[in-house]
Amino acid sequence: xxxxxxFTTAFPAADxxxxxxxxTVAYRIGRALVSPLVRTLFSVKVEGRQHLPKDGAYVLxxxxxxxxxxxxxxxxxxxxxxxxxxxxxxxxxxxxxxWWFVRRMGxxxxxxxxxxxxxxxxxxxxxxxxxxxxxxxxxxxxxxxxEGSVLPFKKGFAHFAVRAGVPVIPVGxxxxxxxxxxxxxxxxxxxxxxATTIDGLIDEGPATVQALLRTPRQGKGPKLLRRRLTHLF
Numbered sequence: 001x002x003x004x005x006x007f008t009t010a011f012p013a014a015d016x017x018x019x020x021x022x023x024t025v026a027y028r029i030g031r032a033l034v035s036p037l038v039r040t041l042f043s044v045k046v047e048g049r050q051h052l053p054k055d056g057a058y059v060l061x062x063x064x065x066x067x068x069x070x071x072x073x074x075x076x077x078x079x080x081x082x083x084x085x086x087x088x089x090x091x092x093x094x095x096x097x098x099w100w101f102v103r104r105m106g107x108x109x110x111x112x113x114x115x116x117x118x119x120x121x122x123x124x125x126x127x128x129x130x131x132x133x134x135x136x137x138x139x140x141x142x143x144x145x146x147e148g149s150v151l152p153f154k155k156g157f158a159h160f161a162v163r164a165g166v167p168v169i170p171v172g173x174x175x176x177x178x179x180x181x182x183x184x185x186x187x188x189x190x191x192x193x194x195a196t197t198i199d200g201l202i203d204e205g206p207a208t209v210q211a212l213l214r215t216p217r218q219g220k221g222p223k224l225l226r227r228r229l230t231h232l233f
Contacts, residue, residue, distance in 0.1 A: 018106035019124075021057075021132030023079040026104035035075050041229070042068075043182055046076045048189035048212075052169060057081065057129040058192070059161045062171035063150045063209055064138035067233035068185065069173055073136060074107075076171075076187040083134045086111045086121075109135065122163070129164040139205065147177050150210050158201035167192035168201060172212025179230045180223035188212040 018024050023031075038044065060083065062073060070085055077083050089102070089110045102108055109124045125135050139153035161168045170190040175183055190212050193204055 017103055017108055017110070019084060019109065019128045019131060019133060020106070021081045023082050024104060024106045026101075027082070027106055028079055030105060031074065031079060034071065038068075038071055038075060041181060042179070043184045044072055044075060044187070045184060046187045046189070048191075049076060051189045051191050052077060053167065053192065056166065057132050057164065058134055058167045058169050059129075059157055059164075059195075060134055060136040060169045060171060061139050061153075061157050061205055061209065062136070063173055063213070064140050064143050065147070065173055065176035066143065066179065066230070068176050068179060069138070070136075072173065072176070072185055072187050073171065076189065077134070081132055081134050082106060083136050084109050084128050086125075086135070086137050088112075122160070125160045126164060129160070129166055135160060144177070147174065147216055148213050150206055150213075153202065153206045155198065155202055157205065158195075158198045161193075161195035161201060162198050165195060167194055168205065169193075170205065170208040170212060172209050172214070174214040175216035177230075178216075178226070179232075180226040181229070183219070183223075183229075184217045186214045186216070188214060 060073070060077075062069065074083055084107050087108045087110065089099070089108065109121075109128060111121055111124075128135050137157055139157045140151040141154050142151070144151055157168065169192055172186075172188040172190070174186040174188070176185055190208050193201060193208060195201060
């Protein structure tokens with residue numbers, strides 16, 4: 001019986017995953033199936049889609065509120081250039097089907113939690129941006145505590161953008177922390193921030209994301225499946 005790779009023996013290199021500008025066939029199929037489902041469950045509104053660069057790589061930053069964040073970001077962005085999220089694949093490596101699925105879908109840059117700022121992470125990000133892909137991350141480092149505010153940003157996004165010479169696209173997510181059927185989820189995309197200096201981006205990034213946040217609608221009537229959807233993952 002073949003041994004299943006583990007986190008401790010074989011942390012995956014970026015070239016084990018489809019890191020590229022092009023969307024894989026599996027991703028296009030998954031997108032075609034999941035997007036209608038999300039739009040059926042929720043009312044998704046996207047603002048500022050015209051700010052997304054049509055050519056060239058970029059770093060996308062957003063506030064983080066819940067499990068639905070990455071799905072709405074992917075829905076707001078075109079299939080190409082492919083959006084890649086930073087993620088720890090530890091659990092996936094020990095689940096053959098999940099790991100096979102991710103390797104077909106793409107969109108994951110493996111992060112070793114014990115070496116968050118190590119050279120390997122920068123190499124993975126550089127590889128993605130050099131190939132014309134998009135790197136998306138949540139600079140807060142964890143889910144925010146409430147709607148309408150952002151936690152202090154970690155500096156990694158600025159280093160990635162300046163190092164690669166690519167713009168930063170700020171995104172504000174609203175209505176994502178408390179979920180129910182037909183809840184309005186707003187994805188507000190801001191104008192590109194030019195990667196001039198690390199300090200400049202660190203100052204500008206949080207303020208720009210904060211300005212993109214909207215006051216979520218509470219709606220009237222029963223909030224169907226509120227607890228189940230909010231805590232689904």
